[in-house]
Structure formats: C-alpha cells, structure tokens
Amino acid sequence: MYQRPxxxxxxxxxxxxxxxxxxxxNSNGSQLPVVLTKTPQGYWGPRGxxxxxxxxxxxxxxxxxx
Numbered sequence: 001m002y003q004r005p006x007x008x009x010x011x012x013x014x015x016x017x018x019x020x021x022x023x024x025x026n027s028n029g030s031q032l033p034v035v036l037t038k039t040p041q042g043y044w045g046p047r048g049x050x051x052x053x054x055x056x057x058x059x060x061x062x063x064x065x066x
Contacts, residue, residue, distance in 0.1 A: 018037055018038050018039075019035060019036070019037060019038070020035070020036045020037075020038055020043065020054075021033050021034070021035050021036075022034050022036065022055075022057070022060055024057060024060050024061045024064060024065045025061075025065070026061075026065045026066050027065070027066055028066075032064060032065060034046065034060050034064050036051070036055070042054075043055065045060075045063065046064075047063070049063070
C-alpha cells in the first residue's frame with residue numbers, strides 16, 4: 001500500500017475528467033490516496049462501492065484508512 005512520506009506537503013485533490021483523487025489521513029499521520037470515478041449520478045470507489053452524493057472524508061477513512 002502506498003503511503004506518502006510525512007515530509008511532503010498535503011496534496012490538493014486531483015480532479016481530471018471523470019476522476020477525483022482524495023487524500024485521507026490515517027491514525028498514524030500517514031496519508032493515502034483514494035481514487036473515485038465520477039458518473040452523472042455519483043462516484044464509484046476503488047472497491048466497486050457507489051457513493052451518492054460525494055463521499056465524506058469520514059466515509060472514505062472508515063473504508064480505506066486505519
């Protein structure tokens with residue numbers, strides 16, 4: 001699993017047509033990117049889950065963080 005080194009600044013959400021990358025912060029301070037695919041009705045997560053509306057950081061942390 002990729003973890004961004006703590007010495008790097010927090011990246012801004014990356015928005016490309018149809019793709020949104022959200023960074024979540026784990027309990028140990030490490031950060032993890034979660035890539036969502038945007039559709040007209042909502043967002044698909046990396047594990048096939050569907051969010052409508054845009055998922056909160058808390059939702060993503062509970063699914064992907066620790």
